Amino acid sequence: MKKYKGLFLTFEGPEASGKSSQINLLKEFFKKNKIPFVLTREPGGTILGEKLRQLILNKHIKISKLEEIFMLMAARSNHIDKVILPNLNKGKIVISDRFADSTFVYQGYVNNFGINQTMNLHKKLLNNFLPHKTFLFDLSVTNIIDRLKKRKQKNKYDKLDSNFHQKVNLGYKKISKNNRFIHIDASLPKKSIHLEIIKHINILI
Numbered sequence: 090m091k092k093y094k095g096l097f098l099t100f101e102g103p104e105a106s107g108k109s110s111q112i113n114l115l116k117e118f119f120k121k122n123k124i125p126f127v128l129t130r131e132p133g134g135t136i137l138g139e140k141l142r143q144l145i146l147n148k149h150i151k152i153s154k155l156e157e158i159f160m161l162m163a164a165r166s167n168h169i170d171k172v173i174l175p176n177l178n179k180g181k182i183v184i185s186d187r188f189a190d191s192t193f194v195y196q197g198y199v200n201n202f203g204i205n206q207t208m209n210l211h212k213k214l215l216n217n218f219l220p221h222k223t224f225l226f227d228l229s230v231t232n233i234i235d236r237l238k239k240r241k242q243k244n245k246y247d248k249l250d251s252n253f254h255q256k257v258n259l260g261y262k263k264i265s266k267n268n269r270f271i272h273i274d275a276s277l278p279k280k281s282i283h284l285e286i287i288k289h290i291n292i293l294i
């Protein structure tokens with residue numbers, strides 16, 4: 090990441106872990122402090138990516154595991170070229186709500202494609218392009234399910250199945266054994282999580 094002027098940060102974690110509300114709080118912080126930033130998400134972030142997102146997350150459309158991975162990687166390739174790299178080259182902070190780690194966990198581990206196999210594809214197809222740092226939101230399965238019960242099911246991965254969430258958590262545990270990851274206790278109050286994230290960002294910029 091050193092070769093880019095900007096900073097690429099991603100937010101990862103299980104469903105209902107509060108990533109999106111923290112990204113919103115961060116947006117206000119960047120605005121207030123006049124820090125140039127771009128917020129984006131995966132799957133999505135570009136016209137092509139958002140169209141693929143609709144297909145990937147649609148409960149009624151049957152796609153195979155391999156097709157899903159190819160669609161995610163196609164969306165990611167477009168996202169990197171059209172949004173992430175241009176903004177990093179302008180010196181901005183790029184924040185993505187999910188990125189490649191989600192594929193390693195959801196497709197590689199949970200859907201059994203294989204973590205290593207998925208990482209190898211990422212290396213070959215996307216030049217192993219990874220974030221500078223990743224905020225990983227840790228939340229217990231009980232808390233995930235409690236929070237999900239309070240909201241409507243949004244997509245095919247948003248389900249109240251404790252085995253599924255357990256596997257997601259285990260997947261994240263397996264891939265996060267290096268210092269790119271900053272673990273966030275997602276059960277803490279919103280405000281203290283926000284302050285913790287800002288503390289890290291102030292060190293990085």
Ligand code: ATM
Binds near residue numbers: 132190246
């Ligand atoms: P968000 O709700 O955080 O936007 O995520 C949408 C879903 O996309 C998420 N599961 N849920 N709910 C995980 C899924 N996803 C993958 O399965 N693989 C990926 O590579 C990405 C980026 C997301």
